[in-house]
Amino acid sequence: PLPGPGGIPVIAVGLMLILKSSYWAKRQFIRAQYARPKWVYPFRRLMRKKPEIAPVFWQQALRAEKVVLKRPRRRLMRARKG
Structure with a gap:
């Protein structure tokens, strides 16, 4: 793990990999999308084919x-x- 703000992109990439491979994580992501769409929208934009x-x-x-x-x-x- 990287200390400080340098670890945030590494965490985001790791979460995206988990989201693509885990059914449970996809369900949680959809729930979060309905609950807080403004928070989830940037992650959705970064997970597109051409982000x-x-x-x-x-x-x-x-x-x-x-x-x-x-x-x-x-x-x-x-x-x-x-």
Whole structure:
């Protein structure tokens, strides 16, 4: 396991492999999709045959910035609009 934020992509790839091979995991994923569609949607986009990696990470960065920072300090949003 990688310490810190470097381990998050490794965990995500491992979970995707489990999801493709396990029936139980697929059922849990579908339940999560109905319960929290905004949380599951990025994983669905990354599991497509031709995943859009950059747009998914950009969208998640904007969401994280929205949660963490107050409106005047959001730099990614200003860069997107500019």
